[in-house]
Amino acid sequence: MIVYKGVSKTYSNITAVHDLNMEIQKGEFFGLLGPNGAGKTTIIRMTMALTPPTSGSIEIGGQKIRRDSTDIKQKFGIVPQYSNLENDLTAYENLEFHGRLYGLPKQLRRRRIDELLEFADLTSRKKDIARTFSGGMQRKLMIAKTLMHDPEIMLLDEPTVGLDATTRRKIWDFLRQLRENGLTIFMTTHYLEEAQALCERVGLIDEGNLIMLDTPEKIIQSAGQFVLDCYQNGKTTQKFFEDRESAIAAAEQTEGSFKVREANLEDAFIKLTNKDLGVRNEI
Amino acid sequence: MRFSSIIWKEWLVLKNKFISTTLGAIVGPLLFLVAFGWGLGNAVEIDGGSYIDFVIPGIIAMLTMTTSFNVVANDINISRVYSKTFEAVMIAPIKTAVFVLARVTASALRGLYGAALILVIALLFGANLHIDWYFVLVLILNCFVFSTAGIIAGIIVDSHADMAKITSFVITPMSFLSGTFFPLDRFPDFLRVIFELLPLTQAIIGLREGVSAAGSWIVPVALFGYLIVMLPISVILCRRAE
Numbered sequence: 001m002i003v004y005k006g007v008s009k010t011y012s013n014i015t016a017v018h019d020l021n022m023e024i025q026k027g028e029f030f031g032l033l034g035p036n037g038a039g040k041t042t043i044i045r046m047t048m049a050l051t052p053p054t055s056g057s058i059e060i061g062g063q064k065i066r067r068d069s070t071d072i073k074q075k076f077g078i079v080p081q082y083s084n085l086e087n088d089l090t091a092y093e094n095l096e097f098h099g100r101l102y103g104l105p106k107q108l109r110r111r112r113i114d115e116l117l118e119f120a121d122l123t124s125r126k127k128d129i130a131r132t133f134s135g136g137m138q139r140k141l142m143i144a145k146t147l148m149h150d151p152e153i154m155l156l157d158e159p160t161v162g163l164d165a166t167t168r169r170k171i172w173d174f175l176r177q178l179r180e181n182g183l184t185i186f187m188t189t190h191y192l193e194e195a196q197a198l199c200e201r202v203g204l205i206d207e208g209n210l211i212m213l214d215t216p217e218k219i220i221q222s223a224g225q226f227v228l229d230c231y232q233n234g235k236t237t238q239k240f241f242e243d244r245e246s247a248i249a250a251a252e253q254t255e256g257s258f259k260v261r262e263a264n265l266e267d268a269f270i271k272l273t274n275k276d277l278g279v280r281n282e283i
Numbered sequence: 284m285r286f287s288s289i290i291w292k293e294w295l296v297l298k299n300k301f302i303s304t305t306l307g308a309i310v311g312p313l314l315f316l317v318a319f320g321w322g323l324g325n326a327v328e329i330d331g332g333s334y335i336d337f338v339i340p341g342i343i344a345m346l347t348m349t350t351s352f353n354v355v356a357n358d359i360n361i362s363r364v365y366s367k368t369f370e371a372v373m374i375a376p377i378k379t380a381v382f383v384l385a386r387v388t389a390s391a392l393r394g395l396y397g398a399a400l401i402l403v404i405a406l407l408f409g410a411n412l413h414i415d416w417y418f419v420l421v422l423i424l425n426c427f428v429f430s431t432a433g434i435i436a437g438i439i440v441d442s443h444a445d446m447a448k449i450t451s452f453v454i455t456p457m458s459f460l461s462g463t464f465f466p467l468d469r470f471p472d473f474l475r476v477i478f479e480l481l482p483l484t485q486a487i488i489g490l491r492e493g494v495s496a497a498g499s500w501i502v503p504v505a506l507f508g509y510l511i512v513m514l515p516i517s518v519i520l521c522r523r524a525e
Binding site for chain 2: 045048049050051067068070071073074076078080082083084085086087088089093097098100101102103129
């Protein structure tokens with residue numbers, strides 16, 4: 001559905017994205033995972049023609065997207081990392097504006113607004129100015145706004161960044177519901193547990209390079225199913241094993257404190273990139 | 284539909300802040316008319332006429348310029364750099380040219396609303412204005428020219444602090460060098476020729492001298508010329524804006 005062919009983006013001397021080749025299938029929940037500054041937002045911005053690739057091409061349904069590709073844009077809904085709500089308008093007016101912008105007829109517009117306010121649990125706040133909403137409510141209103149025109153593909157750039165754990169879980173449920181309704185979802189995140197909990201396939205990106213692309217389970221398997229965390233001399237190191245017995249056997253040879261546990265996506269990311277979200281680890 | 288949706292949104296913003304916007308639009312003209320109308324109006328004569336009659340067309344042109352320019356320039360700049368609502372429109376299925384035209388129109392309408400308020404105040408101050416189709420045409424063109432300039436400024440300037448520099452280096456000097464407060468013939472010839480080329484100068488000449496003046500057709504043609512040059516530039520810049 002979305003095909004990236006040798007896509008690169010360079011700003012001055014900095015390569016934000018390097019030779020990206022990947023394909024997002026229709027109807028899947030795809031996650032792009034990487035630390036801050038990995039190039040995730042640049043990929044989203046290039047997908048929506050907000051910034052042009054330096055080289056390569058992005059095709060959506062076989063067509064290249066441009067700033068004036070109105071027919072392709074009609075299929076997309078995008079939730080950026082930061083609020084893009086009209087802060088001086090009410091929740092209702094924000095949805096109404098979006099509906100008008102996407103050419104929805106009046107009756108459909110009104111019906112969709114009522115449905116989506118209900119879906120986002122914001123009906124009681126519909127006459128309140130968006131500026132007065134909490135971060136979680138703003139994010140839900142942004143997602144509701146994006147759904148106004150019934151898009152086929154939804155792009156979410158770090159949809160839960162800056163939100164507390166409870167609100168994040170609510171947003172997850174909200175996204176799962178959308179997935180059940182058949183929407184194709186392309187999400188970027190630097191929360192590894194978020195990608196593991198929601199995505200059917202995950203692309204790991206670091207310093208503009210796509211390192212691996214597979215299901216979360218296979219990515220974890222590629223690193224090793226079990227992890228031995230060893231804490232010694234003020235430093236935690238990790239070792240990966242195919243089975244628990246091997247991990248325990250290695251632990252018995254270890255000095256200092258240790259813990260054997262099942263590996264997760266974060267462990268795989270650390271092993272594959274040799275970095276945590278800003279914290280270097282010895283492996 | 285897309286065009287009207289942008290206008291509708293701008294109307295909503297104005298409606299939600301109607302009182303503060305209206306009061307804000309009145310303060311400037313009131314101060315100018317108090318200072319130059321009551322303060323200097325009766326004490327100074329220009330070309331045998333009262334100063335208040337001379338200065339009011341200039342003040343109308345100048346304030347409609349600043350309103351039309353500032354509304355869209357600040358809004359586009361803030362929506363690009365800070366609130367990111369500019370992106371929300373850029374990812375919507377709307378042609379960039381339609382977006383630009385709609386924003387220019389909305390901002391020009393705000394300028395014309397400001398102009399209506401100024402005219403009411405000016406008439407209360409006893410200004411002797413001859414408002415005809417030519418006066419309205421020049422006013423409309425002035426608003427459209429500076430709305431378009433506002434789009435360009437909002438796109439090319441990358442921070443709100445730098446927007447203030449555009450005002451300091453372009454808008455404010457134009458306010459004083461376009462014959463708003465005194466006739467341009469007080470300047471040396473080479474400067475007068477340069478200043479006569481400014482769009483605000485043309486608008487002021489049009490509003491002040493009216494349709495019956497010799498060569499009155501030059502003013503709308505010049506303003507329209509500015510408009511048709513700047514509109515494609517603003518569309519191209521908008522299309523390239525990141």
